[in-house]
Amino acid sequence: MTSDGTIYHTTLRSPIGDLLIVSNGEALTGLYTEQARYARAVEDSWKPDPGPFREAERWLQAYFEGEPSPFDLRIAPRGTDFQHAVWSALRTLRFGERVGYGELARRLGRPGAGRAVGHANARNPISLVVPCHRVVGAGGGLTGYAGGLDRKLWLLEHEARCAARTGASRWSSAG
Structure with a gap:
């Protein structure tokens, strides 16, 4: 997480609908399809900013185009x-x-x-x-x-x- 605790988000259109992408500024923390059962809702404190998601967007574009992705995304899921x-x-x-x-x-x-x-x-x-x-x-x-x-x-x-x-x-x- 960034030192100030900022959470970033953006939405990306895809062949399976809009994708909500969430980051702590250093790693991907969420990627949710529309109306996913356990998706997080955007919180008022989150900052809308596509900047932290350039690599994730390139990965997703390659995935949906059916091309191997050279990107190894940093992820930080929360769980047990x-x-x-x-x-x-x-x-x-x-x-x-x-x-x-x-x-x-x-x-x-x-x-x-x-x-x-x-x-x-x-x-x-x-x-x-x-x-x-x-x-x-x-x-x-x-x-x-x-x-x-x-x-x-x-x-x-x-x-x-x-x-x-x-x-x-x-x-x-x-x-």
Whole structure:
């Protein structure tokens, strides 16, 4: 956070609707789709300023254009230790990769924690960059997504098209 505690925000138009981007001036702290279930509302004390978001905007533009992003965004999500473990595991998923909640729990060394993984996934404050949309139900079925199942389906189909066109191996694990 900046020394004065200022929180910055901006809105970016995207193929899945407006995105609210939030920063503490040093790192991305939030990226929310419109009407996301757990999105934060802009507070009066936040400063509207696109300046802190240039790198995030370039990352998002590359993502939506289906090009690998050379940017490794600094992020600072707020959450519990378990949530941070889940969000870190999500960032290791390759572009276009889908994983089930139970499998992600197993990868974390917590094979019985599929439901807890789902709760942490739903509360991810930095969607897309922390790709919670890549987690699917058992058998690959679409299940909950705080941004809405229509957006989740769009993102998964977008990644599948881009990976088929460009080769998934060109994408970094963080994006």
